[in-house]
Amino acid sequence: MANIRNPTPPKTNVHKRLREALRLSLLDLIVTGKLKGGERINESRISRRLKASRTPLREALLHLEREGLVRTDLRRGFTVEPLCSREIREIYPILAHLECLAVRTSFRFVTTVLPKLNRINAEFARARTPGRAIKLDTLWHNTLMSQSKNARLTSMVATLRLAIRRYEHFYMADSKLIHISAAQHQEIIAAFRDDDLEAGIRAIEENYVFGMQALLRKMGEE
Amino acid sequence: MANIRNPTPPKTNVHKRLREALRLSLLDLIVTGKLKGGERINESRISRRLKASRTPLREALLHLEREGLVRTDLRRGFTVEPLCSREIREIYPILAHLECLAVRTSFRFVTTVLPKLNRINAEFARARTPGRAIKLDTLWHNTLMSQSKNARLTSMVATLRLAIRRYEHFYMADSKLIHISAAQHQEIIAAFRDDDLEAGIRAIEENYVFGMQALLRKMGEE
């Protein structure tokens, strides 16, 4: 591979897949609200803005459609899915169940990640911005599930988690709620430290039920 | 084809979205094994075969990738995912749990579909071909879940069900197994007729566990 005459690689392949980079950009635009719910997406304009052509942009948008962040109507094109409390009520129970399934099936190995869960949760409790809190909360739950060998399961959970990112901003904007979540995480950790699977499962479910209800209240309010 | 003299019959726009029609065609090719696991997909060739251009074909393939039937490698393109017992072990538990979740949350209304479940199951037991058996089994489970108002949940289940279609052919090729499944369906129906949710849930889980194990045996054998 290394060429004697040309020790520096001629040209490092700059990007992997344009469509994947575009998907991440779009995701950012949607999650941060720069593309608002209900807003129509003009392919040419966005593709110019992101400096790419429409082909990979459309591929990225179709991916986001499958993830539930965007929709298409025939001959009307893409729109950002509006925020909707119904989506919360649909996704949270699924997410809770799948995470519990992952933990159940990898119970024996969960103890190995308890120290890591503690560290992440400590940082999570100290998070000052919603963005950072979301990142750490996601990391915490991913770590909890990291011992599951069911790749399909973890990937489904990741997808669901993406879909609720926009909503979690509401939740994480309230530092009091962050602390409640952190306390619930501690309970989960304690249960697994005591080797009590069922208590752990119950605590995970509580974590999600509380999160969902808090979110629904926040959304109803404002 | 287009006749200048004849302005009236503009070729009836047969399809809604070409990419969706192509996805169904590809799905059929894969499920029926005309495109075999591991086989590489030549976009130009397939697009010619299906009489469309590469653009919507690729969109369809990317959709199938998200559904787990196909994969892409950078600069190598699409290949059909090989059949793999691991996939069964991953998907069946998820499927079972999600279906149970759907039934739990729509328990009160399940009784309304019991007659329909009976009819479908009777037909299912009489199915003579694997294809028809799969269709009726799918219909049966969809009917069982049809009272759930969680659209995200039912759509996730549908996607998972697609992913295991290829495997179910093995299962449904054995008419003895069809009869066992039909009997298990009867147990599920009976439980709900007795208004016994927990017994119903257990019976659903059994149905899936048995199906998975039978499938794993079949695959191991041959």
Place this chain on the structure above:
DNA sequence: CCATAGAACGCTGTATACAAAACGTAGTTA
């Protein structure tokens, strides 16, 4: 006979082109 360099070809990933549907706009009628 096998291994290998290199050239020719094919394929993917991305860009661009094009036809038809949707949308907007201004003018017309009631």
Place this chain on the structure above:
DNA sequence: TAACTACGTTTTGTATACAGCGTTCTATGG
């Protein structure tokens, strides 16, 4: 004013073009 229509402009859905990486085939040397 409100509804409708005719027409020009956007925008989508699909087709085609093109560059660069991979693959294959051939011919040469050991």
